[in-house]
Amino acid sequence: MTKREPQRPKRSVRRRRNDPTGLRDRVIDVAFHAFSTRGYNAVSVHDLREAAGVSGGAYSHHFPTKKALALLVIERHVLKAVRKAWIEPVVVAPTAAEGIAEAFAAIIAELESKQAVTGCPLNNLALELAGVDGDFRFALQAVFAAWRNALAGKMRADNTAGKAGYAEPDTVAAFAVAAYSGAMALAKTSQSVEPLKLCAKELASYLSVAARNASR
Secondary structure, X not given: OOOOOOOOOOOOOXXXXXXXXXHHXXXXXXXXXXXXXXXXXXXXXXXXXXXXXXXXXXXXXXXXXXXXXXXXXXXXXXXXXXXXXXXXXXXXXXOHHHHHHHHHHHHHHHHHHHOOOOOOHHXXXXXXXXXXXXXXXXXXXXXXXXXXXXXXXXXXXXXXXXXXXXOOHHHHHHHHHHHHHHHHHXXXXXXXXXXXXXXXXXXXXXXXXXXXXXXX
């Protein structure tokens, strides 16, 4: 009778976990930080792949071009950043004026804690890309429009509630966005939050006049 050899325990084979969604999100996250701080043209595809830790094949599978990746960054992260910093604080505030003041204060506090002014991601990309590509311009314009519309909508709600008397909410909202954008450009250039503080003060004074108009 043939003696059987003892069977060796089967080795468990660790299967590679395929997480295409996680990989895609990781690249988009990395690209958002790189594009909004260093600039779109200053960052190469190789830089993005290295920072995200993905192969060339995996990168190309999800993002056929660098432009396609940048458009996703604008659609997802840049809009999200504007919502978090501006739209949400204004919408939940008692009035548009208070919400705008709170948005300024939070941004200034964050920049002071970092001790560096990298600028607004939307402004940075708009200055670099809006004038050179129609698709970029359209995507960036959509984010600015969402921002302005949120502020104008809150101002109309204030008018309806008798809290303010904005004659032209759309114009006032555009002025507020433009004032902040310009102040942020000055702050980035000077590496100081002082332009933002000055802008917040003057804008608050301007908005208070509109609020007083409601009681006349």
